[in-house]
Amino acid sequence: MPTVGVKRDFLFKALGRTYTDEEFDELCFEFGLELDEITSEKEIISREQGDSKASGASDVILYKIDVPANRYDLLCLEGLVRGLQVFKNKLEPPRYRRVSPDSGGPQRLIITKETAAVRPHAVAAVLRNITFTQERYDSFIELQEKLHQNICRKRSLVAIGTHDLDTISGPFTYTAKAPGDICFRPLNQTKEYTATQLMSLYRTDSHLRHYLPIIEDKPVYPLIQDSNGTVLSMPPIINGDHSRIRLQTKNIFIECTATDLTKAKIVLDIIVTTFSEYCAQPFTVEQAQVVYPDGKTCIYPELAYRKEKLSAEFINKKVGISESTERIAQLLTRMCLLSQPTGVRDEIEVEIPPTRPDVIHACDIMEDAAIAYGFNNITRTTPPTYTVANQFPLNKLTELLRQDMAAAGFTEALNFALCSQEDIADKLGKKISQTRAIHISNPKTAEFQ
Amino acid sequence: MYNRLGGSSMADTGVVETLLQRIEKLDGGVDSLGVAASLGVDHQVIVGAVKSLQALGDVISAELRSSKHWELTEEGIEIAEQGSHEARVFNSILLEGLPQAELMKLSFGKIGFSKAMSNKWIRVDKSYEGGPRIFRTVESIEDQVREKLLLVKQGNAAQLDEKEKNELKKRKLLTEVTVKSYWITKGSSFSTTITKQEAELTPEMIATGSWKEKKFKPYNFEAMGVAPNCGHLHPLMKVRTQFRQIFLEMGFSEMPTNNFIESSFWNFDSLYQPQQHPARDQHDTFFLSDPALAHEFPLEYLERVKKVHSEGGYGSQGYKYDWKMEEAQKNILRTHTTAVSARMLYKLAQQEKFTPVKYFSIDRVFRNETLDATHLAEFHQIEGVVADKDLTLGHLMGVLHQFFTKLGITKLRFKPAYNPYTEPSMEVFSYHEGLKKWVEVGNSGVFRPEMLLPMGLPEDVSVIAWGLSLERPTMIKYGINNIRELVGHKVNLQMVYDSPICRLDS
Numbered sequence: 001m002p003t004v005g006v007k008r009d010f011l012f013k014a015l016g017r018t019y020t021d022e023e024f025d026e027l028c029f030e031f032g033l034e035l036d037e038i039t040s041e042k043e044i045i046s047r048e049q050g051d052s053k054a055s056g057a058s059d060v061i062l063y064k065i066d067v068p069a070n071r072y073d074l075l076c077l078e079g080l081v082r083g084l085q086v087f088k089n090k091l092e093p094p095r096y097r098r099v100s101p102d103s104g105g106p107q108r109l110i111i112t113k114e115t116a117a118v119r120p121h122a123v124a125a126v127l128r129n130i131t132f133t134q135e136r137y138d139s140f141i142e143l144q145e146k147l148h149q150n151i152c153r154k155r156s157l158v159a160i161g162t163h164d165l166d167t168i169s170g171p172f173t174y175t176a177k178a179p180g181d182i183c184f185r186p187l188n189q190t191k192e193y194t195a196t197q198l199m200s201l202y203r204t205d206s207h208l209r210h211y212l213p214i215i216e217d218k219p220v221y222p223l224i225q226d227s228n229g230t231v232l233s234m235p236p237i238i239n240g241d242h243s244r245i246r247l248q249t250k251n252i253f254i255e256c257t258a259t260d261l262t263k264a265k266i267v268l269d270i271i272v273t274t275f276s277e278y279c280a281q282p283f284t285v286e287q288a289q290v291v292y293p294d295g296k297t298c299i300y301p302e303l304a305y306r307k308e309k310l311s312a313e314f315i316n317k318k319v320g321i322s323e324s325t326e327r328i329a330q331l332l333t334r335m336c337l338l339s340q341p342t343g344v345r346d347e348i349e350v351e352i353p354p355t356r357p358d359v360i361h362a363c364d365i366m367e368d369a370a371i372a373y374g375f376n377n378i379t380r381t382t383p384p385t386y387t388v389a390n391q392f393p394l395n396k397l398t399e400l401l402r403q404d405m406a407a408a409g410f411t412e413a414l415n416f417a418l419c420s421q422e423d424i425a426d427k428l429g430k431k432i433s434q435t436r437a438i439h440i441s442n443p444k445t446a447e448f449q
Numbered sequence: 450m451y452n453r454l455g456g457s458s459m460a461d462t463g464v465v466e467t468l469l470q471r472i473e474k475l476d477g478g479v480d481s482l483g484v485a486a487s488l489g490v491d492h493q494v495i496v497g498a499v500k501s502l503q504a505l506g507d508v509i510s511a512e513l514r515s516s517k518h519w520e521l522t523e524e525g526i527e528i529a530e531q532g533s534h535e536a537r538v539f540n541s542i543l544l545e546g547l548p549q550a551e552l553m554k555l556s557f558g559k560i561g562f563s564k565a566m567s568n569k570w571i572r573v574d575k576s577y578e579g580g581p582r583i584f585r586t587v588e589s590i591e592d593q594v595r596e597k598l599l600l601v602k603q604g605n606a607a608q609l610d611e612k613e614k615n616e617l618k619k620r621k622l623l624t625e626v627t628v629k630s631y632w633i634t635k636g637s638s639f640s641t642t643i644t645k646q647e648a649e650l651t652p653e654m655i656a657t658g659s660w661k662e663k664k665f666k667p668y669n670f671e672a673m674g675v676a677p678n679c680g681h682l683h684p685l686m687k688v689r690t691q692f693r694q695i696f697l698e699m700g701f702s703e704m705p706t707n708n709f710i711e712s713s714f715w716n717f718d719s720l721y722q723p724q725q726h727p728a729r730d731q732h733d734t735f736f737l738s739d740p741a742l743a744h745e746f747p748l749e750y751l752e753r754v755k756k757v758h759s760e761g762g763y764g765s766q767g768y769k770y771d772w773k774m775e776e777a778q779k780n781i782l783r784t785h786t787t788a789v790s791a792r793m794l795y796k797l798a799q800q801e802k803f804t805p806v807k808y809f810s811i812d813r814v815f816r817n818e819t820l821d822a823t824h825l826a827e828f829h830q831i832e833g834v835v836a837d838k839d840l841t842l843g844h845l846m847g848v849l850h851q852f853f854t855k856l857g858i859t860k861l862r863f864k865p866a867y868n869p870y871t872e873p874s875m876e877v878f879s880y881h882e883g884l885k886k887w888v889e890v891g892n893s894g895v896f897r898p899e900m901l902l903p904m905g906l907p908e909d910v911s912v913i914a915w916g917l918s919l920e921r922p923t924m925i926k927y928g929i930n931n932i933r934e935l936v937g938h939k940v941n942l943q944m945v946y947d948s949p950i951c952r953l954d955s
Binding site: 029031032034068069070071153157260262306317318319320321360361362363364366367370371375376378379380381382383384385386387388389390391392394395399402403405406407408409410411412413414415416417418438439440441442443444 | 679683693696700707727764766839863872940
């Protein structure tokens with residue numbers, strides 16, 4: 001379960017009220033979150049490195065909240081607040097729109113054929129006239145990190161790059177070049193490095209070294225450049241320092257390169273929907289055009305709203321409640337699934353927003369209805385299933401034998417199934433191939449092979 | 450010293466009789482220490498005699514007393530004989546003095562030196578030629594320490610006051626010894642002769658009637674008996690038996706789980722868990738190198754599974770990724786018994802006509818996780834499954850309530866959760882009276898249609914399921930904190946010998 005750390009007071013400010021720890025814990029329980037820990041930066045450092053190192057750190061109370069693994073929209077403070085506010089009926093689910101730029105054409109990202117060998121897909125979008133504060137900026141960076149760890153499977157499936165649009169100029173090219181041909185000044189460095197040098201440089205970096213194997217052995221490395229040849233990033237490793245985002249940045253160009261296109265689209269949608277609330281025109285995202293090697297083009301972000309129809313009876317039956325069609329529509333709307341009765345019998349039309357990629361079947365919608373109703377409000381009933389039980393014959397015999405073996409004076413031992421090669425072959429003077437043991441390819445210790 | 454079922458030994462009997470005679474003579478009572486001293490025997494012998502008399506009934510009445518007295522320590526004895534360290538230091542210094550270095554070589558030199566200095570019996574001339582030299586400052590001395598110790602040795606410790614005694618105690622020359630002695634007086638059935646008590650009633654005694662004159666040794670019901678040789682069942686298995694009972698009582702049939710090895714197909718793919726899911730990682734699952742791949746699958750079903758993952762269908766959007774056969778073929782050590790449930794449900798779906806079922810299993814699963822006090826690479830999972838038409842979330846809660854009531858748990862709360870193969874999913878919490886908080890006791894959910902429909906189960910059939918681990922409730926019930934003390938070959942077998950019967954509902 002991913003854990004999101006938020007500053008408690010900021011959270012309460014955004015929610016519009018304060019809660020006691022117990023009240024907030026209760027709210028999390030209802031919604032499906034878990035308030036895992038209440039701590040502060042100081043406490044964390046103190047615990048990990050000792051009190052002396054913690055003396056200058058912040059005392060600000062942090063809530064560590066566990067979020068279900070499939071809710072990418074709740075991975076930062078903004079997402080949590082939005083989810084909870086809509087849940088408590090304090091906010092209407094926002095409506096996200098993709099817009100064209102005020103003047104000129106959309107930003108273009110041209111993919112060349114070389115990328116096919118290493119990281120074929122890319123999507124892009126623009127956040128226009130955004131205003132950052134230190135907290136929003138930190139949250140923006142954190143969200144990317146959380147997405148990288150989760151749905152992006154540690155950047156191997158998708159890698160996110162965000163850039164200050166005012167420092168670069170399109171059209172942008174997404175290509176792949178030999179490591180020796182890549183040279184740029186990466187984030188937080190003062191001089192230029194070739195890609196080969198960067199691989200050595202980051203080998204000792206505690207954060208980045210885990211991502212090196214994703215492209216290390218490939219003949220070409222992915223590279224994104226602008227029309228002047230300025231390097232935006234070398235995914236999935238590091239961005240260029242030139243286009244780094246600052247507090248004052250107003251326009252952001254976001255690119256996601258990937259080996260899985262579906263996930264790239266989801267990731268892009270999540271980032272833009274979450275932070276578009278800080279744009280001058282809230283909840284709008286400026287489109288970008290991606291050009292494929294074969295000339296085809298595609299506009300992103302998708303921001304697709306999908307509609308699905310289901311009946312109130314379906315929900316009532318599956319959950320075990322009996323609510324009216326209107327009421328169910330209201331329950332679903334509280335979960336950010338905007339719903340309306342269509343007027344045809346008990347049919348409801350549900351709109352699934354781009355922030356809910358976890359909803360892929362009507363049963364996901366049904367679960368949300370149940371959560372909004374409150375699991376603990378559902379009446380429990382006994383299934384009328386009549387069955388006659390049978391014991392598995394092997395187990396039945398085992399149970400009988402156990403009893404009598406113990407009565408005969410033997411003590412039952414419970415051993416591990418996993419053992420080492422030494423124990424069953426070498427130490428007994430046998431060849432391992434003669435035993436009919438199965439072998440594990442990835443044991444954690446030599447004890448269990 | 451304590452007499453066992455036999456009787457007193459020959460030597461003791463003599464002492465016992467003498468003791469009885471003494472008691473008779475001195476009406477007021479005798480002190481065991483005094484008797485020991487006057488008889489010239491070790492005090493413990495008298496104690497033994499007292500105890501054997503006590504076993505005979507009310508022959509004597511012995512009151513336990515403790516008294517303290519002072520004794521010389523070994524060092525104290527040495528000093529009493531040879532004089533205190535400081536006195537010996539003084540006596541070793543002749544008129545012309547003694548080099549300090551030489552003095553320090555003597556066994557009593559160091560301590561004696563500092564004591565003598567503080568008593569102002571000697572002085573040091575540091576600037577003497579050839580090294581510091583010690584001289585007497587007084588003509589003669591009185592070795593008070595030795596004199597005091599001699600007093601104690603002679604038994605006249607009372608002549609010293611508390612302060613002096615404590616000082617000597619600090620120097621480790623005296624110790625206070627607590628002596629337990631008995632004050633012995635006549636009992637209600639006192640006699641100077643001891644009749645041997647009989648330990649057994651023999652047929653002869655009954656036949657001759659001699660039992661009427663004999664005194665019998667009373668049974669000691671407080672004594673620990675000899676433990677009989679017996680076998681033992683392992684506590685984890687005892688708990689397993691109880692859970693099995695509970696399921697059978699609720700009408701659940703046992704699933705055949707006698708296969709630790711499973712293909713990724715049945716363990717993950719058929720459950721609609723995507724191939725890129727982290728649980729299928731090297732870090733969480735044990736993959737086999739030999740035999741590495743499985744080859745037999747129901748091919749039509751496999752195609753439907755492939756489709757629902759990659760394209761969707763059955764009302765689902767699907768995961769939309771490239772589903773690979775090679776991934777599904779990989780053999781693993783199963784990570785949950787839900788793989789067996791999937792096989793059973795598939796089998797159920799192949800039936801001509803659908804019949805509702807209730808299945809359960811309790812068996813071993815394997816996870817390649819980091820090991821710690823509560824996690825092992827292999828553990829046991831308990832799983833229950835109900836498949837019927839039109840089951841609801843309310844029914845799942847009902848079944849869970851019934852199940853947990855049999856464990857003595859009645860207060861339950863449900864929390865929305867996430868599992869790749871169930872939707873809705875609920876974590877089950879119960880209220881722990883001791884910790885005064887809600888703790889998680891299990892996980893549950895309704896299987897996703899993307900899992901059930903490709904198998905061929907009718908659309909109106911719902912399958913509800915729940916699971917928990919076997920180790921956790923066992924550790925709680927038997928008060929074991931470290932799982933390695935419960936399972937495996939490094940377990941202390943005494944734990945198995947001592948574990949009580951398993952009663953889950955109390």
